[in-house]
Amino acid sequence: MNLGIEGIMLLGALVGFATTYQTGSLWLGVLAACLVGILAGLLMALMTVFIGVNQHVSGLGVTLFCTGLAYYAFRVIFGTPANPPQIQPFAQVEVLSGVSILGTILRQYPLTYYAILLVPIVWWVLYRTSFGLKIRAVGENPEAADAAGINVYGVRTVALMISGGFMGIGGAFITLSALGFFTFDIIAGRGWVCIALVIFANWNPIRVLWGSFIFGGVSSLQLRLQLTGINFPYEAFLVLPYIVTIIALTIANRNAAYPAALLKPYKRE
């Protein structure tokens, strides 16, 4: 479990933004965010896979490190500007424009489409390729996987690096697509929501997709409610993903599909 996600997303958001600011290329920004995420994943692997430190604590350490680094780097690069520096974010892509409701729903950022496309790819890799089989084997029973000739350290490291890259891009989506600027509280617990989401979805990529639609829907619903000006504590909606996850954890705990070796560092004797 990588609790570094909150910080890695923030670092990805910053690196993506700064790269685009300097080069003018949005896709270079995405690439840079991905690379820094991979590096952060490697750091996580160094701590938990090779040295064998407790995953929660080192994950939080990675989050604190990446958060501090992102703030520090922002100040070093941009100083303390009166107005946040801006970039021209990704434009939304029109698919089936003109078809009234469907057109509105499908008008999305390109990264959103890639993210949705990623879901079946990740599912296919995890459940239909030998690499995916190795990942799952290492997650369920590292001893047996090792005996079967799988390089447990290697597989875990690669998995952490890939997921770090995704986290970096996820953070960059916020600066490069949704906002076009960087502020300090930009991630605001979204990383923790992702952890919640994965548990809520029982580690299944397809269910993660549905879960993220639900969580995203709740969040945009509260924005709409705020805009209507109805005096309603919008915090009640923002808090829902967390509460739902705690409840889901409680109900699902008896049959949760936790990977058996979750949180267990593996040491070859």
Next chain:
Amino acid sequence: MLKLRIEKAPAPAWVRSVIPLFAILVTFIITLVFIVWVRVNPLHTYYYFLVAPFTSTVSMIELLVKATPLFLTGAAVAFAFRSGYYNIGAEGQLMAGAIMGAWLGVMLKGSTPWVALPVMIVGGFIGGVLWALIPALLRVKLKVDEVVTTLLMNSVIVYLVSYLLNGPWRDPISMWPQSPDIASSAMFFILLPRSRLHFGFILGMITIAVIWFVINRSGFGLKMRAAGSNATAARFAGVDIEKTILTTALVSGGIAGLAGVGEIAGVHFHLIQGFSSNLGYTGIVVATLGALNPLGVGIAALFMGLIETGSLTVSRALGVPVYLGQVVQATLMLVTLGMFILTGYRLKREG
């Protein structure tokens, strides 16, 4: 040819006790990269970071002010971790204590400090306990992993604070999202004239002493440590693991709540958004650096106070962003964690 083999061999006790010192050294070597990046002299930077705070009384006192909540959050985290309960929720429990403090502080208008002080302390503790209750019960009754639940509870309370400050507690005159000021009798008294050092510092010291006693010298501490090191064996020996973990988790939450009430009653005097600035998460750094040992926690909290004061000095003197402090703290945490594990092994010549 020389062949090396890695084997398990716990380092002697004296090596383990100097690990944090080595970790500090390694950390400052790693963070050189970030200092060189802003093109300032690293030696100057480290001077302002580590030495300059000791050159004036004002900044030395400020160091103690900064360390005050960290004694408590560090103690809270270390206490829970020792029994194998990974309480990541000190941040939220601290805020719960602060909410209680902000509420009671207003209710206590007109009371004497003799009444107000104990009420504030007990109230803050209870606030933390209440916020720790759900994850703790879920863990012992239904075996729900406490790391995720305590972490999520931190996010929940951020929105609760936001609701209180934008709704019922919003200042009616300024419309500013902050709660009304607490009664002067409910404020923690100042220890040194014309400083910000308040009673919370003593509270932190007492708490550290008490948890040291509980962990190392009491029957309950023995059960705690047994539950933390080998739950199966402890259960076999007749320890009620569930009860032990539940108690530890709630007390840990209460201690974090004390940190929250201290910040309200000793520093801010009202509830504002973001008053905590990650004190709960820094508590995890403090507990790690202090090797989950109460005395170590005390020293680590002082050191973190030094880093926070030092990062302000560096920022004022050399224009290095103040966030260098956070980078140093996090690096230190990762390095310490790594070194504690790595010294459990040694290289040996084979053959």
